[in-house]
Amino acid sequence: MTLLAVTGLHKSFGGVMAARDVEFTVERGEMLAIIGPNGAGKSTVFNMVGGQLRPDRGQVLLDDQDITHASPQKRFRRGVGRTFQVAQTFLSMSAVENVQMALISCHRQSNGLWTPARERHREKAVALLSQVGMVEAADIPCSALAYGDVKRVELAIALxxxxKxxxxxEPTAGMAPRERAELMDLTASITASQGIGVLxxxxxxxxxxxxxxRVLVLLRGQIIAAGTPDEIRQDPQVRRAYLGDEHALERPKGLSPA
Structure with missing residues (x-):
C-alpha cells in the first residue's frame, strides 16, 4: 500500500526551475533514493516533501492525507521523521538525554515540566538506543562520541x-565506508521490520x-529515470547525466552527485 504519493511538484526560484512535474511514490517498508548531479533539484524536492519548502503547485499525500502545505512540525506529528546531513543533537547532553528530549517533544510535554526532564521517558529512550546499537553509550555526552555513533543517536531521535x-x-555524509554500510544496514533492518517508508x-x-x-534520478529539476538499482545502472540517459561518462555507474565511488 502506498505511503507517500507525490504528484506534479513544481518549484522555481526567480527564473530558475528547480523542480518540474516531479512525481513518485514510497511504499511501506521501502527505501527510495533520489540521486542526481549538482544542481539537479534533489534538495528542493526533498525539502518540499519535508515541509521546509512549499511547492508552487503539486501535491504531497501521506497515507492519503494532504500534507502539501503542512508545516514541518505538523508533518512530524502526522508521522514524518527526519535526519540531517550534519547530525542534529545537543552535544553537551548524553545520548539518552537527547532521545528523552525527543520523546518529551513527541508527547508535547516541553512546557511546564514539574518533573525533571532526565526522569521522563528514560526507559523508552534506552530501548530506542538499544535498537540502534547505542545502549552502552546511553550516558555518554554526544560531544564525546565518534561521529558515526552520533548519527546512530540521531536515528534513535528520529524513531x-x-x-511512518x-x-x-545524506545519512552517511562524513562517515567512514564501514560506518556507512553499518548505518544503512541498520536502517534497512529497522524500517523493514516496522514498515517505515524511507526517502x-x-x-x-x-x-x-x-x-x-528503487532509485529516482533527477536532472535539471526533472526525473529522467526511475527503477531498480540494476535498471538505473544500465540506463543510457543516466550514464550521460553523470559527467558524460558512460561507465560512471559501474564505478559508483567516481560519481559526484550533490
Missing part, C-alpha cells in the same frame, strides 16, 4: 516519533545501489 515516513538527507538522498553510490529498492 522516537514513531514515524523517514526522510534521510533518502546520498552522494555515495555504493550506499544507494546497496540499499535502495
Amino acid at each position: 522516537a516519533g514513531e514515524p 515516513l523517514l526522510l534521510m538527507d 533518502f538522498t546520498e552522494h555515495d553510490m555504493d550506499v544507494v545501489f546497496g540499499h535502495a529498492a
